[in-house]
Amino acid sequence: xxEVDRRRALVGAAGLALGGIxxxxxxxxxxxxxxxxxPQSRVAILSALAYSEDLADSLTRAIRLFDLDxxxxxxxxxxxxVEYIAGxxxxxxxxxxxxxxxxxxxxxxxxxxxxxxPGHQRxxxxxxxxxxxxxxxxxxxxxxVDLNRDELVRVPTEANFTGLDHLWLxxxxxxxxxxxxxxxxxxxxxxxxxxxxKNMFGVVPGSKYGWPKNLLHWKGIHRSILDxxxxxxxxxxxxxxxxxxxxxxxxHGTHRHLGKVVLSxxxxxxxxxCARLMGLHPERVWHLDHAxxxxxxxxxxxxxLLAEGLPERVVPFNVLPQFAYLRMPVASR
Amino acid sequence: MVHVTAVGPTRESLTKPxxxxxxxxxxxxxxxxGRLVAERVFGVLRARLNEDQAVYARRQLHQISVxxxxxxxxxxxxxxxxxxxxxxxxxxxxxNSDGSWPAFSGDDPQGCWATAMAVLALGAVRDRPADLxxxxxxxxxxxxxxxxxxxxxxxxxxxxxxxxxxxxYGWSWIPGTTSWVIPTAFSLIALQKAKDGxxxxxxxxxxxxxxxxxxxxxxxxxxxxxxxGNSAAFGVAYTPYIxxxxxxxxxxxxxxxxxxxxxxxSWLATQLPDCPSPYSLAWxxxxxxxxGRKNQTIDTAARATEALITALGNCAATLDMSTIAxxxxxxxxxxxxxxxxx
Numbered sequence: 001x002x003e004v005d006r007r008r009a010l011v012g013a014a015g016l017a018l019g020g021i022x023x024x025x026x027x028x029x030x031x032x033x034x035x036x037x038x039p040q041s042r043v044a045i046l047s048a049l050a051y052s053e054d055l056a057d058s059l060t061r062a063i064r065l066f067d068l069d070x071x072x073x074x075x076x077x078x079x080x081x082v083e084y085i086a087g088x089x090x091x092x093x094x095x096x097x098x099x100x101x102x103x104x105x106x107x108x109x110x111x112x113x114x115x116x117x118p119g120h121q122r123x124x125x126x127x128x129x130x131x132x133x134x135x136x137x138x139x140x141x142x143x144x145v146d147l148n149r150d151e152l153v154r155v156p157t158e159a160n161f162t163g164l165d166h167l168w169l170x171x172x173x174x175x176x177x178x179x180x181x182x183x184x185x186x187x188x189x190x191x192x193x194x195x196x197x198k199n200m201f202g203v204v205p206g207s208k209y210g211w212p213k214n215l216l217h218w219k220g221i222h223r224s225i226l227d228x229x230x231x232x233x234x235x236x237x238x239x240x241x242x243x244x245x246x247x248x249x250x251x252h253g254t255h256r257h258l259g260k261v262v263l264s265x266x267x268x269x270x271x272x273x274c275a276r277l278m279g280l281h282p283e284r285v286w287h288l289d290h291a292x293x294x295x296x297x298x299x300x301x302x303x304x305l306l307a308e309g310l311p312e313r314v315v316p317f318n319v320l321p322q323f324a325y326l327r328m329p330v331a332s333r
Numbered sequence: 334m335v336h337v338t339a340v341g342p343t344r345e346s347l348t349k350p351x352x353x354x355x356x357x358x359x360x361x362x363x364x365x366x367g368r369l370v371a372e373r374v375f376g377v378l379r380a381r382l383n384e385d386q387a388v389y390a391r392r393q394l395h396q397i398s399v400x401x402x403x404x405x406x407x408x409x410x411x412x413x414x415x416x417x418x419x420x421x422x423x424x425x426x427x428x429n430s431d432g433s434w435p436a437f438s439g440d441d442p443q444g445c446w447a448t449a450m451a452v453l454a455l456g457a458v459r460d461r462p463a464d465l466x467x468x469x470x471x472x473x474x475x476x477x478x479x480x481x482x483x484x485x486x487x488x489x490x491x492x493x494x495x496x497x498x499x500x501x502y503g504w505s506w507i508p509g510t511t512s513w514v515i516p517t518a519f520s521l522i523a524l525q526k527a528k529d530g531x532x533x534x535x536x537x538x539x540x541x542x543x544x545x546x547x548x549x550x551x552x553x554x555x556x557x558x559x560x561x562g563n564s565a566a567f568g569v570a571y572t573p574y575i576x577x578x579x580x581x582x583x584x585x586x587x588x589x590x591x592x593x594x595x596x597x598x599s600w601l602a603t604q605l606p607d608c609p610s611p612y613s614l615a616w617x618x619x620x621x622x623x624x625g626r627k628n629q630t631i632d633t634a635a636r637a638t639e640a641l642i643t644a645l646g647n648c649a650a651t652l653d654m655s656t657i658a659x660x661x662x663x664x665x666x667x668x669x670x671x672x673x674x675x
Contacts, residue, residue, distance in 0.1 A: 085572070120561040122515070123576050125648075125656075126610035149653050151396055152437065168440070189494070189567050207398060208436045210446065210506020210513065211561055218478070218510050252569040320567065 033159045033230060033294050041266035041297040042066055043273045044307040048242050048261050055099035055261075059238065060106050062263050065306040068178075068236070072110035076176035077101060078147075080184045080199045080240075081116040082250065084130035090251055091127075092184045092240045094136035096261070100182060100238050101142050115172055117147035117202050119212045124148060145172045148206035159230035161223035161290075162216075167231055168208045178235050181267060185241035185258060185274050187249035191221045192285045192323050193278065194250050195271040196237040196264075197229045204228060222287035229267060230295060237270035238263050241277060246317035256317060268296025269303045279316025280326040370642050371664035377649050378408060378657045382416040385654065397423045399434045403450035404658035407672050408665075410458050424451055425462055432467020436507075444471050445507045446516035453523040456532055457672055466533035472520055473537050477502040477512025477548075484511075496565040503548035512548055513562040514577045521545045521584035525675040549581050550593055557596030573597075575604055575613035579620035583673045586623050598624055606636035611648065612656045614641040615663035622666040623674045638667055 044062045048055060077100055079092035101112040114137060121127050124146045128134040137144050150170035157164055173179065183199035191198055201224070204213045216224035241260040247253035260277055264270035268291045275282035282288045282298060292298030316327040382405060385397070402424045409417040428434055433444025434451040452468045455461040478484050479499035488499040503517030521542055528538040554564045558573025559581045565571060578601050585594050598620075605617040614637055621634050645660060652660075662672055 121574060123574070123610050123612045125652075126575075126608070126613050129609050146653070149398070149655075152440075207400070208440065210510070211515070212513075214505065214510040214513065215507055248567050248569060252567070 029159065029161050029226075029290075035294050037268075037292075037294065037297055037302075038266060040302055040304055041264065041269035042304050042306055043262065043264040043266075043269050045273065045277070045305065045310070046261045046263070046307055047259055049259050051093045051095040051242060055096055056102040056106075059099050059103040059261070059263075062261075062307060063103055063107055066236075066263070066265055068107070068265075070104060070178065071108045073108075073177035074175070075101075075104045075109045075112045075178045075180060076145075076173060077104075077112060077114045077180050077182055078173075078199065078202060079114065079116055079133075079182040080186075080194070080202065080250075081118055081124075081127055081131060081133065083118060083121040083127055085251060088251070089243045089245065089255055090184070091131050091133075092182045093242065094131065094133045096238070096240050096242070097133070097182060098136045098140050098142070100180065101140060104178075104180075109178070113143045113145055113172065113176075115145040115147045115150075115170070115203075117149075117170070117204065117206055119201060119206075122148075122206065122211050145170070147173065147203050148211070150205065152205055152208060155231055157227045157231045159227050159294075161226045162219035164219065164227060167228065168205060169232065170203060170205055173203050173232065176233075179233050180236045180238055181234055181270075182238050182240065183274075184245065184250075185239055185260075185262075185278065186245035187247060187253055187278075187317055187319050187323070189248055189250070189320055190217075191225070191287065192319070192326055193271070193275055193280060193288075195274045196234075196239055196267040197225050197271055197287060197291060200228050200232055200234060201225070203232055222285075222290070225287040226290055226295070229291065234267050236263070236265055237267050239270055239274050241274060244278070244317070246278075246319070248320055254318070266296040266303075268292055268298055272298040272300075273303065273305075273310070275326075276310055277314065279314040279328045279330075280319070281328055284326050366642055367638050367664045367667050370645055371661060371668075374645060374649060374657060374661045374664065375408070375412075377652075378405060378654070378661055379414070379416045381654050381657060382419055386419055397427060397438045398655065399424065399427055399436060399438075399447035400450050401654040401658065402427075403447070403454035404655050404662065406454040407457055408658040408661040410454075410672075421455075421458065421460055424455065427451075428462075428468070431471060432464065433471040434468065443508065444475070446504060446519065448472055448475075449504070449516065449519040449523040453519065453526060453673075456523065456526055456530060466535075469524070469527045469533055469535065472504070472524060473535060473541050475504055475508065475520075477505045477517075478509060479511050494567050495563050497563050498551045501544065501548040501551045503545040511562070514549065514552055514559045515561070515580055517545050517548055518577075518580040518584035521549075522673055522675055525584070525587075529675070546585060546588060549585060550588075550591065553581075553593045553597065557593060557598075557600040559597070573600060573604075575601065575608055576616045579613075579616035582620040583623055584675065586675050589624060598630070602630060602633040605633055606640055608637070608640060609644060611641060611644045611652060611660050614644060615656070615659040618663040619659075619666050619671060619673050622663075622671050634667060638664075 079097045081091045104112050147170045150172050152168040155169050156166050181196040181199045183196045186194045188194040239262040241258040244256045244258040245253040246256040272282040402420050406420040427438040429442045434448045436447050480502040485499040503512035504520040554573045555570045558578040560571035608614050618637050621630050
């Protein structure tokens with residue numbers, strides 16, 4: 001090969017490499033991750049007027065609709081346990097979590113633990129006591145694991161929205177056979193909504209990432225949600241929408257009695273359904289829109305509603321002004 | 334158990350001198366009771382260190398939490414038994430090549446807030462490594478992201494939903510993120526102690542400490558106390574946390590004349606005795622003990638000591654190592670020796 005040809009070949013190769021890099025940067029990230037959307041996702045919407053003893057029976061019946069193999073499986077329930085604010089329903093209700101634990105045991109689970117790593121409050125035990133979780137879990141002999149202080153395992157991320165090539169995750173989470181996200185249905189002043197996917201922020205350990213897990217905010221909340229949910233095993237959702245929160249959530253909003261519990265075998269389908277129940281456009285929430293392109297189903301025709309249907313008329317949740325674009329017109333859903 | 338609040342006459346009916354004498358007696362009773370509990374807590378801590386060592390040795394892993402081991406080392410600094418030696422060696426072995434500490438052994442080799450804890454612990458023991466100065470200098474160099482002009486400008490102009498003055502910065506949990514209350518407070522205590530102890534000659538000590546103090550005062554909640562990092566967001570004032578308030582107060586002890594510090598101490602004094610959690614009670618007691626013995630704090634100290642003793646009675650065996658060690662240090666502080674006092 002002559003000197004001129006060699007130079008052309010080198011320039012050509014460099015051009016191809018630069019072109020490749022530019023292409024990977026310009027194309028949407030979800031093009032580079034495995035499409036794991038099931039052909040059909042299942043969601044069950046239950047009406048529940050209050051947090052009561054009956055919930056264990058209702059949940060048992062509803063979970064049966066999914067025909068899950070829970071025999072001898074270790075189940076981790078991950079509620080949204082943020083902090084205690086007197087008079088404000090900030091956290092997933094402990095009665096619902098207790099009912100879910102009871103239901104999974106009835107359905108053959110080998111054991112149930114509850115795990116959470118609160119984002120701001122380092123004194124997890126204080127939050128447990130003040131929120132009523134300690135009493136509830138003790139009465140049912142359910143173990144609680146502080147995911148902020150668990151032993152950690154390095155796990156490569158399975159998506160690349162944040163640029164983080166790995167996350168340190170709690171061993172209890174990774175060792176569980178069946179992980180259930182149990183969010184409180186709320187608006188969120190940074191993310192628009194906080195549902196089953198945003199709830200998984202709580203599995204990222206404070207002992208590594210701090211209180212709050214500020215690195216995830218700097219990497220982008222929506223992007224972090226996608227990387228976490230693509231990486232963390234998440235098998236089921238039971239969302240607490242009995243008393244939800246609207247306005248300046250997730251801490252300082254106002255109560256909204258939605259009277260619903262949403263169950264699903266697909267967190268994306270669960271969150272799309274919850275958003276629709278909130279009267280918000282799910283596809284306008286950045287992380288939900290992107291999650292529906294590779295992680296799970298958002299489209300109504302790929303979500304089978306096993307129990308109740310969506311209500312005909314929904315009064316949209318109040319949101320902060322910067323999220324006004326999320327609200328549906330009153331008549332649609 | 335001694336119930337130290339069982340004082341006959343009502344508080345209002347007592348004259349000041351009588352009340353002071355009674356309070357001192359109450360504190361003595363609490364201290365006596367506290368010493369008994371402290372022995373048990375130290376026993377649990379030693380057992381936990383032994384258990385930890387055995388578990389991880391069997392798995393051929395040794396994932397130690399730098400925060401927990403730093404607190405354990407501080408608690409056992411006068412003991413110097415085999416558990417102390419284990420904690421000391423494990424802590425030194427976890428150190429990064431640049432002298433900083435990761436959050437736990439085996440973590441990514443990047444320094445983080447735990448460096449302040451390790452520097453504080455190793456600075457307090459006789460067996461400290463000769464090159465501890467590397468860690469101290471890492472702390473001096475480290476700062477919250479808002480210290481950069483670009484992010485400061487962003488927070489001052491377009492990203493201002495959260496109320497804080499980004500010109501005042503402290504320390505972050507991990508590099509590349511903003512300043513938060515607890516890492517800043519621990520860094521201030523570590524640097525103040527390194528400065529006072531003459532551990533290394535470092536001309537930037539005063540400047541960094543001064544900026545950190547200003548950051549903490551800026552992030553204080555309205556009416557006193559500290560939340561995790563900011564005082565308000567989206568127009569809503571945050572409520573303080575006991576642990577963040579206590580740790581911030583420990584770092585600001587030399588600024589007790591500041592109205593905000595006094596208000597925060599008052600807030601803590603009103604909240605602490607009713608707290609049911611050993612972790613918050615222990616940090617609260619450490620702060621109250623550091624601010625000396627005025628009537629209000631003596632009363633709080635006595636009631637909070639009783640609350641801590643009761644709480645430990647319920648759950649000492651199930652607590653994590655950092656909480657056990659903090660409880661041991663708090664009970665020691667009530668008895669007069671406070672490792673966090675600056």
